[in-house]
Amino acid sequence: xxxxxxxxxxxxxxxxxxxxxxxxxxxxxxxxxxxxxxxxxxxxxxxxxxxxxxxxxxxxxxxxxxxxxxxxxxxxxxxxxxxxxxxxxxxxxxxxxxxxxxxxxxxxxxxxxxxxxxxxxxxxxxxxxxxxxxxxxxxxxxxxxxxxxxxxxxxxxxxxxxxxxxxxxxxxxxxxxxxxxxxxxxxxxx
Amino acid sequence: xxxxxxxxxxxxxxxxxxxxxxxxxxxxxxxxxxxxxxxxxxxxxxxxxxxxxxxxxxxxxxxxxxxxxxxxxxxxxxxxxxxxxxxxxxxxxxxxxxxxxxxxxxxxxxxxxxxxxxxxxxxxxxxxxxxxxxxxxxxxxxxxxxxxxxxxxxxxxxxxxxxxxxxxxxxxxxxxx
Numbered sequence: 236x237x238x239x240x241x242x243x244x245x246x247x248x249x250x251x252x253x254x255x256x257x258x259x260x261x262x263x264x265x266x267x268x269x270x271x272x273x274x275x276x277x278x279x280x281x282x283x284x285x286x287x288x289x290x291x292x293x294x295x296x297x298x299x300x301x302x303x304x305x306x307x308x309x310x311x312x313x314x315x316x317x318x319x320x321x322x323x324x325x326x327x328x329x330x331x332x333x334x335x336x337x338x339x340x341x342x343x344x345x346x347x348x349x350x351x352x353x354x355x356x357x358x359x360x361x362x363x364x365x366x367x368x369x370x371x372x373x374x375x376x377x378x379x380x381x382x383x384x385x386x387x388x389x390x391x392x393x394x395x396x397x398x399x400x401x402x403x404x405x406x407x408x409x410x411x412x413x414x415x416x417x418x419x420x421x422x423x424x425x
Numbered sequence: 426x427x428x429x430x431x432x433x434x435x436x437x438x439x440x441x442x443x444x445x446x447x448x449x450x451x452x453x454x455x456x457x458x459x460x461x462x463x464x465x466x467x468x469x470x471x472x473x474x475x476x477x478x479x480x481x482x483x484x485x486x487x488x489x490x491x492x493x494x495x496x497x498x499x500x501x502x503x504x505x506x507x508x509x510x511x512x513x514x515x516x517x518x519x520x521x522x523x524x525x526x527x528x529x530x531x532x533x534x535x536x537x538x539x540x541x542x543x544x545x546x547x548x549x550x551x552x553x554x555x556x557x558x559x560x561x562x563x564x565x566x567x568x569x570x571x572x573x574x575x576x577x578x579x580x581x582x583x584x585x586x587x588x589x590x591x592x593x594x595x596x597x598x599x600x601x602x
Contacts, residue, residue, distance in 0.1 A: 306554035309543045341593075348528065348589065352535045359536035360543040363490040367547070368555070374487040375548070377557045406532060413524045416593070 255415055260328070262408045267324035269401035270354065274317035277361075277394035280304045282387040302384050309364040310391070316357030317398055320405070323350050344412040351405045358398045365391055431510065445595055452591060453509050456584040460502035460534070463577035467495045467541075470570030474563060483564040490540040491571070497537035498578060501530050501585075524592050531585045538578040545571055 283301035290296065304310040327343055369388065371379035381388040471484040485491040508523055548568065551559035561568040 302554060307552065308546065344593065345590070348531075351528075351532060352586075355532045355536045356539035359540040363540035363543050364547070366489060367544070372488065374481075374483070375557075375560050377555075380555050402532075406529065409528050410525045413528055413593075414521050416521065416524075 252415075255411065259408060259411060260331070262404050262411070263324050263328055266401050266404035266408065267321055267328065269397050269404060270317045270321040270324065273394045273398035273401060274314050274321060276390055276397065277304050277310060277317070278314050280310075280387055280390045280394070282384050284383070300383070302380070302387050304391075307364055309360040313357045313361035313394075313398065316353045317401070320350050320354045320401065340412065344409075344416075347405065347409050347412060351402070351409055354398065354402050354405055358395065358402050361391075361398070362395055365395060449588070449591055450509065452584060452588045453505055456581055456588055457502045457505040457509070459577055459581040459584055460498045460505070463574050463581055464495050464498035464502065466570060466577060467491060467498070467574035470567055470574065472564045472567040476563075483560070483567040485571070488544055490544040494537045494541040494574070494578065497533050498581065501534050501581070504530055524589075527585070527589055527592060531582070531589055534578075534582055534585055538575065538582055541571070541578065542575055545575060 281301070281303040283299055285297050285299045287295045288298045304314060323346065327346075365388070367377065367379075368391075369379055369381045371377050467485055471482065473480055473482045475481070485495065504526065508526070545568075547557060547559075548571075549559055549561045551557050
């Protein structure tokens with residue numbers, strides 16, 4: 236009876252481990268989609284409009300104002316960070332079958348944390364600049380730009396939300412890895 | 426007697442433990458101290474200048490990113506101290522919970538430093554495409570204070586990263602006290 240109970244316990248642990256691995260795969264695929272969407276939407280963010288700036292005699296003089304994501308270093312970093320994160324997620328998903336599950340978990344866990352920090356900083360930076368673009372700062376005489384470039388701001392907000400979803404998914408992945416950490420994992424000499 | 430209690434507790438905890446546990450405690454204390462220093466420096470940064478006879482103040486409260494920086498660093502410092510002073514058995518559940526909380530707090534810290542850095546870069550260099558002029562040449566004392574707070578914030582992030590690596594690579598001994 237004891238042997239059977241022991242076998243049942245081991246069986247349950249193995250089922251839990253399988254569920255964990257499949258949950259991690261699902262989360263990683265979702266994070267890949269979210270970060271790719273964020274990078275693509277912000278990377279193609281561009282808007283221009285033409286306005287009359289002066290009237291010389293009877294001829295109006297027009298000028299085209301363009302804004303794109305490259306004008307702001309924060310958005311450039313945002314696109315780069317999301318691109319790196321999506322590339323990393325793709326690489327981990329592709330190489331899952333080649334490495335053994337135990338050897339992979341520690342290196343992937345550490346890299347996951349680095350990529351999480353990268354994504355979190357990119358999203359936070361872009362969010363602070365976006366907030367400034369929407370509300371401006373009266374004390375520094377910085378005027379908001381979202382009233383002139385509405386479509387640019389809308390696309391930027393979509394990219395930001397997608398990136399925050401990616402950050403939440405990466406955080407969930409990290410917490411799962413931390414919670415599922417076996418206390419004897421460093422004995423195997425990794 | 427009451428004021429001596431935490432010191433006695435800490436000495437009791439550290440006595441007779443392996444060097445790894447002492448390293449974990451020291452890292453945690455250093456990270457909490459650095460976060461507290463960053464929050465305090467940013468919270469005390471303000472300068473008032475006179476332009477055309479009008480007094481123009483510059484405070485950290487005027488920018489939401491800097492407010493988030495202060496709040497985030499204060500919260501991280503408090504939580505780290507709390508984790509240190511709560512005696513937890515070397516049970517795996519408590520250790521894993523602390524590790525999860527550490528990961529989340531580290532992420533918040535990185536985001537706070539990043540957003541404050543973005544606003545500071547804007548204040549120093551401006552953005553010609555958006556018509557935003559730099560302000561640091563008008564309020565140099567304020568800008569220097571914010572720079573010092575940012576440096577302290579970076580040190581906190583590095584220390585937190587070291588703490589996380591220590592917790593992950595040496596799981597059974599770093600979860601202390």
